[in-house]
Amino acid sequence: MEFKDIVMQRYATKKFDGRKIEDAKIKALFELIRYAPSALNVQPWKIKVVTDQKVKEQLKPATWNQEQITTCSHLLVFCANTDFKGLIERLERLLKQAKMPEDVAKMVMGMARDYFLKIPPEAQLAMAQHHVFLALGNALNGAKSLGFDSCPMGGFDPKEYSRILGLPSTLVPTMLCPVGYAADRPMPKLRFPKEEIFF
Amino acid sequence: MEFKDIVMQRYATKKFDGRKIEDAKIKALFELIRYAPSALNVQPWKIKVVTDQKVKEQLKPATWNQEQITTCSHLLVFCANTDFKGLIERLERLLKQAKMPEDVAKMVMGMARDYFLKIPPEAQLAMAQHHVFLALGNALNGAKSLGFDSCPMGGFDPKEYSRILGLPSTLVPTMLCPVGYAADRPMPKLRFPKEEIFF
Numbered sequence: 282m283e284f285k286d287i288v289m290q291r292y293a294t295k296k297f298d299g300r301k302i303e304d305a306k307i308k309a310l311f312e313l314i315r316y317a318p319s320a321l322n323v324q325p326w327k328i329k330v331v332t333d334q335k336v337k338e339q340l341k342p343a344t345w346n347q348e349q350i351t352t353c354s355h356l357l358v359f360c361a362n363t364d365f366k367g368l369i370e371r372l373e374r375l376l377k378q379a380k381m382p383e384d385v386a387k388m389v390m391g392m393a394r395d396y397f398l399k400i401p402p403e404a405q406l407a408m409a410q411h412h413v414f415l416a417l418g419n420a421l422n423g424a425k426s427l428g429f430d431s432c433p434m435g436g437f438d439p440k441e442y443s444r445i446l447g448l449p450s451t452l453v454p455t456m457l458c459p460v461g462y463a464a465d466r467p468m469p470k471l472r473f474p475k476e477e478i479f480f
Numbered sequence: 481m482e483f484k485d486i487v488m489q490r491y492a493t494k495k496f497d498g499r500k501i502e503d504a505k506i507k508a509l510f511e512l513i514r515y516a517p518s519a520l521n522v523q524p525w526k527i528k529v530v531t532d533q534k535v536k537e538q539l540k541p542a543t544w545n546q547e548q549i550t551t552c553s554h555l556l557v558f559c560a561n562t563d564f565k566g567l568i569e570r571l572e573r574l575l576k577q578a579k580m581p582e583d584v585a586k587m588v589m590g591m592a593r594d595y596f597l598k599i600p601p602e603a604q605l606a607m608a609q610h611h612v613f614l615a616l617g618n619a620l621n622g623a624k625s626l627g628f629d630s631c632p633m634g635g636f637d638p639k640e641y642s643r644i645l646g647l648p649s650t651l652v653p654t655m656l657c658p659v660g661y662a663a664d665r666p667m668p669k670l671r672f673p674k675e676e677i678f679f
Contacts (some may be wrong), residue, residue: 284625285487285508288618303614309484315671316487320622320634322670328678342588371551371672379670396635407606412611415632419487421517426483433614435519436595436635469576471521473570479510479527 284338287425289470294430297461306427307355310460313423317416322394325409326416328337329358329446329454336445343405343441344457349432353459358442359417360452361409364396367451406453413455419456430463486624488669493629494549496660505626506554509659512622513556516615519671520592522567524608525615528557528653535644542640543656548631552658557641558616559651560608564596566650605652614655619657629662 302310311328319325331337332355350356362368364428372393376386397405417433424431432456442454472478510527518524528535531554540549549555561567563617571592575585596604610656617633623630633656641653 282483284481284483284621285512287483287514288622293519304492311674313487315674316633316669317617318490318492320632324672324677325532326677332679333607334631343609371676373673375670379668407609410610411613411634414613418516418614421614422483422621423487425487433517435610468576470515471574473523473574474606475510475514477525477540477570478514478525479529 282426284422291421291425291431292467292470293432294349294461294463294465296348296463296465297430297459298464299352300354300462302354302429302460302462306429309324309427310420310423313419313426314416317419318416319412320370320408321372321389323365323372323393323395323397325362325365325368327362327452329360329362329448331356331358331446339445340442341476342354342463343438343445344434345436346432347436349434349459352461352464354429354461355459357420357458357460358446358454359413359420359458360448361406361413361422361455362401362452363406363409364451365405366407370398371394376441410453417456420460424460428429429460431458433458463475481625483621486621486631490620490624490630491666491669492631493548493660493662493664494631495547495662495664496553496589496658497663498551499553499661501553501628501660505628507618508626512618514627516618518611518614519607520571520588520595522564522571522592522596524561524564524567524611526561526651527615528559528647530555530557530645538644539641541635541646542637544635546633546635548658551660553628553660554658556619556657556659557645557653558612558655558657559647560605560652560654561614562601562605562608563650564604565672568592568596576644609652609654616655616657618636619659623659629661630657630659632657645648
């Protein structure tokens with residue numbers, strides 16, 4: 282499937298038919314998400330995968346009672362990972378394992394420490410959240426490329442999500458992405474004219 | 481080209497060869513960006529397109545002197561558009577032109593006003609910036625799908641960019657995306673194991 286067709290056919294699905302997505306396809310989606318880009322490859326995201334119907338029912342009231350939550354196959358809760366110290370340590374191990382030349386690895390790690398550790402916690406959270414949207418974009422386009430549907434959702438109560446899912450305070454639920462097979466139809470795809478966007 | 485191959489072959493190009501991307505391809509890229517998703521379709525982004533070599537030379541020192549800026553074909557400056565009042569008015573016109581049923585349009589506009597206009601300016605900026613990363617994701621994957629290369633860049637001075645490009649205060653430069661034909665080679669694509677990302 283051409284990327285152009287993915288972009289034009291993807292839409293925010295409001296209702297899924299409840300069918301489960303095959304395991305191989307979900308795993309393929311996870312790979313597309315995992316390989317999203319991030320500054321200095323710091324990957325400041327974690328994704329909680331919810332498939333238990335009882336948990337979905339609990340989450341629904343914290344999501345304006347929208348039925349994507351309970352009708353989807355898998356609910357992906359995209360969390361910003363604000364533990365940059367831990368991320369940078371893991372990145373250092375990853376570079377060592379990959380046998381990256383020591384001088385290059387040292388330079389990258391120095392840049393990562395300067396870039397992520399010398400900023401206030403609010404800026405760290407903002408940066409992690411920005412990256413979540415790159416991973417989310419791969420999930421939305423990726424779902425369509427694999428033959429199923431998705432919905433980006435920002436309208437939910439992150440504190441309730443943290444409580445219900447028992448998330449540590451370093452993980453901040455930022456966006457939801459239920460995936461499954463659509464039981465609705467797309468609306469026409471409207472956008473502002475290009476002259477109003479590019480200048 | 482399969483989306484999986486796009487995701488795996490795309491990389492942050494550090495140097496371009498200076499060749500110009502054909503007009504038809506750049507226009508195709510703009511369409512992929514323009515059709516990125518946004519909450520309630522508010523599209524809070526504008527993209528300044530820089531092709532003038534003199535302007536690129538001026539911007540380079542405000543970008544840690546990185547040579548992607550001067551060797552790329554087109555430099556896309558992704559700006560968060562914080563003028564939500566203006567965006568919502570344009571959205572209303574768009575829905576009218578598309579002859580969306582009046583009750584649906586009214587509901588959407590009410591939600592948009594509640595969601596975007598009743599929050600403080602910092603939250604509006606954060607929301608607009610989040611969306612920029614969805615548009616950026618389509619640019620990065622889109623470039624590869626069209627046969628050229630790109631680099632997501634967050635390391636630049638947004639105030640200097642605003643000054644040099646004469647941007648209004650409602651537009652906040654958030655990410656850069658130089659595009660062109662690579663004159664370097666990708667590093668191995670390393671990521672944290674999936675067990676450390678999905679839980």
